[in-house]
Amino acid sequence: MSEFIYFDQDQKCIGDIFVPKSDQPLPGLLIAHTWKGKSQFEIDKASALSKRGIVTLAIDIYGNGVLGNSAEENAAMMEPFVKDRNIFRNRLNAALNALKELAEVDKNKIAIMGYCFGGMAALELARSGKNIQGAISIHGLLDQGNAETNAINAKVLALHGSLDPMVPIETLNAFKQEMHDANADWQLHEYGNAMHAFTNELADAPELGTLYNKDADKRSAKAINNFLDEVFS
Numbered sequence: 001m002s003e004f005i006y007f008d009q010d011q012k013c014i015g016d017i018f019v020p021k022s023d024q025p026l027p028g029l030l031i032a033h034t035w036k037g038k039s040q041f042e043i044d045k046a047s048a049l050s051k052r053g054i055v056t057l058a059i060d061i062y063g064n065g066v067l068g069n070s071a072e073e074n075a076a077m078m079e080p081f082v083k084d085r086n087i088f089r090n091r092l093n094a095a096l097n098a099l100k101e102l103a104e105v106d107k108n109k110i111a112i113m114g115y116c117f118g119g120m121a122a123l124e125l126a127r128s129g130k131n132i133q134g135a136i137s138i139h140g141l142l143d144q145g146n147a148e149t150n151a152i153n154a155k156v157l158a159l160h161g162s163l164d165p166m167v168p169i170e171t172l173n174a175f176k177q178e179m180h181d182a183n184a185d186w187q188l189h190e191y192g193n194a195m196h197a198f199t200n201e202l203a204d205a206p207e208l209g210t211l212y213n214k215d216a217d218k219r220s221a222k223a224i225n226n227f228l229d230e231v232f233s
Contacts, residue, residue: 001047004057006098008091014065015095016043016058018050019104027232028055028105030095032114032121034197035074037067041200042115052228055105059095061088061121078117085147089128092121096130109133109232111154113224116140116197119158126154126184134231136224139196142167142175149182156186157227159220161194165209189223191216 004017015038020026029049033042038060046056061081068074081088092112100107111134114122119140126135129150137158156179160167179186194216197203201217203210 001043004098006094008063008094011063011091011094013060013063013091013094014038015060015098016046018046018056019102020050020053020055022053022104025104025106026053026055027109027111027228028057028099028102029110029228030092030099030112030114030125031056031058032061032092032112032118033058034115034200035068035078035117037062037074037077038065039067041202042118045115049228052225054228054232055099055102057095057099059092061091061118063091081117082120082141082145085124085127085145088121088124088145089147092125093128093130096125096132111135111228111231113138114140115199123156123158126152126156127182129153134227136227138220138224139164139194139198143171144174144178149178152179152182152184152186155227155231156184157223158186158188159223160188160190161196161198161213161216162190162192163194163209164196166196187227189220191219 004015042058046058050056110132112122113136119137122135127149132154135154194213195211197210198213198216
């Protein structure tokens, strides 16, 4: 692993990158963080997935590697990107462009995945119409923002907990309709009895709707691996 600096105009972003040894360019994968900011959780995911022969970059959406220390701080950092999806897309495109510039990366095999707020990030990059191969939302926020959904070129995989209070049924149905209207190649896997943050072993606040679910975690990991095999084939 090494620190990876990139910029969105004047904003410095501090990612963490894993580059497996290879004589040939490898697929590239952006990993977007939760509302807390880039943490060890995303870095560990990037490390594990790099062992599949993928250049993985845990991205820094907020900039300067900042991490929130409370729900209030997290919400405040996330709010500008949720409110203005064009700002969000610009920040994500900065990470995408930086990854594609690497000689070690196959520019025709790029995907993004993310958790919670990062799931929204993955979908937003797909909505922007970028020519990437895949976008994975893992217990992500699914609501469409104020930016237009363009032709979705990426295959889309949404992994959702049936008891996630942060995605009301109306939002879930609107997401399905959005994908249908965009004529996207999309999948939705809904895991029964799973709340928000079901892949995070530290999630233990059922009163807030966040709880680790071992079965959903294992099943979603298989779905992620199968999807990456498909889009990078």
